[in-house]
Amino acid sequence: MILNGRGISKGTGEGEVLLLERPFSFLGGVDPKTGRLSGTSGAEGSELTDKVFSFPCGKGSTVGSYTILQLRRERRLPAAIINQRAETIVATGAVMAKVPMVDGIDLALLRNGDQALVDGERGTVDLRGVKGHRVVTSLLMHQGRLLVLKRSDKVSTCQGKWAGVSGYIEPGEEPLQTAVKEIEEETTVTGAKLARSAATVTVRQGENIWAIHPFLFESPTDQITIDWEHTEYRWVQPSQMQGLDLVPGFQRVLADLGL
């Protein structure tokens, strides 16, 4: 799976992901002699050397740029750096020490221990062993209530969880085409009218990343027939979703569609 961000410092680097949840200061955050992280990093004792070192953004003293150079001197550099949002200290340090660096990556898609190839020229992160899937999720609305369906044990993923009308986007297909096709197949509803769409939501689950295209349709009816992919369905108020065991990313989809 290839994630697209912005190239900050050129070159390519490959290694195991070391992921921090908090902003990181190179000054005080790492011992340049050993590459070992200190307590302030939230991952005390981990070593950043040869890792794909990933954290939300840099912080703290501008001397941090020189700490990166010191790591280079001690041959303790990370293989690459990934930031959610780059700032001056880490970016200039990475360029000076020739560490490949990319920003604009959603760190929620990374896991400690992932094998990643960072391309600082193209601004990409290739997560080896992680599969990407492009799917649609459509919410059908009828008189203020939304259709949710319980996934059967015959589908390949998320069995037993509640979801909208979902399906893989086939090669060459536009997401909206897939959405309309899946609604007809899974509910027999025809003539549903597109009300809204939202930007793609990406979620990580195990070794898979789902790129979900969310749609909201007005359904002319609440009379539907489900196929083998589901075992039950309900028409519910948006507020009644809380109690259901939902597929990953579904809350985000609802929020982004303004529901």
Added chain:
Amino acid sequence: MHLTRDEESILAGERGPGMQRAMEILVALGRIYDADSLVPITSAHLSGVSYKTIGEGGIDFLEEISKDARVKVETTLNPAGMDLSRWQEMGVEEAFAKRQLTIIKAYGNMGVTTNCTCTPYFTGNSPKPGESVAWAESSALSYVNSVLGARTNREGGPGALAAAIIGKTPHYGLHLDENRRPTVVIEAEVQDEITDYSLLGHVVGQRLGAAVPYFKGIKPDCNGLKTMAAAMAASGSVAIFHVEGVTPRSLDCDLKGLERVRLDRQDIRKAKESLTTGKDPDLIAVGCPHLSQMEMKALASMLDGKRPRSDSPEVWFCTSRTVRTWCPKETAVLERFGKVVCDTCMIVAPIESRHECTATNSAKACTYLPSLCSQKVVCGSYAELMERVA
């Protein structure tokens, strides 16, 4: 960010690896801050000079880039970790001194003026109103934006060096009019005294963080402005401010609808108390930012004709080499009481090996002395500090 064909060719390495690396730094910064293009600069000022801060990693980088890169505009240096000629008298070890001189040489090879001061605007590197420049050193860049009316972002040392080598900087932030307008009005009532201006700056930075303050009710001279700028940048991250009737663009500012904050002598007194953490200084250090010619004269006249106290701690008057050259008589007076130290200051010199408690009149120094130099601190005015000396 749009690059011209010429800039693209530098990025591709056609003018050598030094310029290529400099351009890579500018492009990274331009991307991060959504700059539309690079804008030509007329001057640069660099931090990242003291061996104490940049270390061996920094020296490696400077030696690499100085092989073929040269600065294109007037470029000056921030203070180093020692007086470049009198380091032995300061108690600096030879190993440190050698590495410090290696750093200065690398900058010199690139065409940088190796006069190390945080107040280069007093000694020749003085941008004109409206010019774009690339300055590091938070106190100096705030002075340049606010008092001189030139335009610079808060550069780090590497970004400013890259800009000096290319002669351009990414066009964003404080190069744009909309980011230079005041965001808050400070109605201040303080004594017309340099330490009070420093403390005022400290309080404003601490309370407002990265605001653009507009001051009413004060009339600081260039020394007051210099120390205010330094304190505000250290306790907050203020990079530009206005003072009514004093700074060049202050009368064009629109204050409608801005939040107003009142600060008086009580606030100043409390700040002074909170910055004081020690009692018996073994070092008195003034000149943060570096002393101007006027301050050298004022201090010399305070001390002239007096005798050093037998219990006086060590005293440093920190200034630039140029100002010391301009003030031979004053230097002679001051040297009876302490050292007129050039090229360095109490923050970037390794004072922690010889001192435990430092007294100063600068709120900026009071902010950094505990964390960067492990010092206890006494904050006092020039008059209070000189009483301990003579």
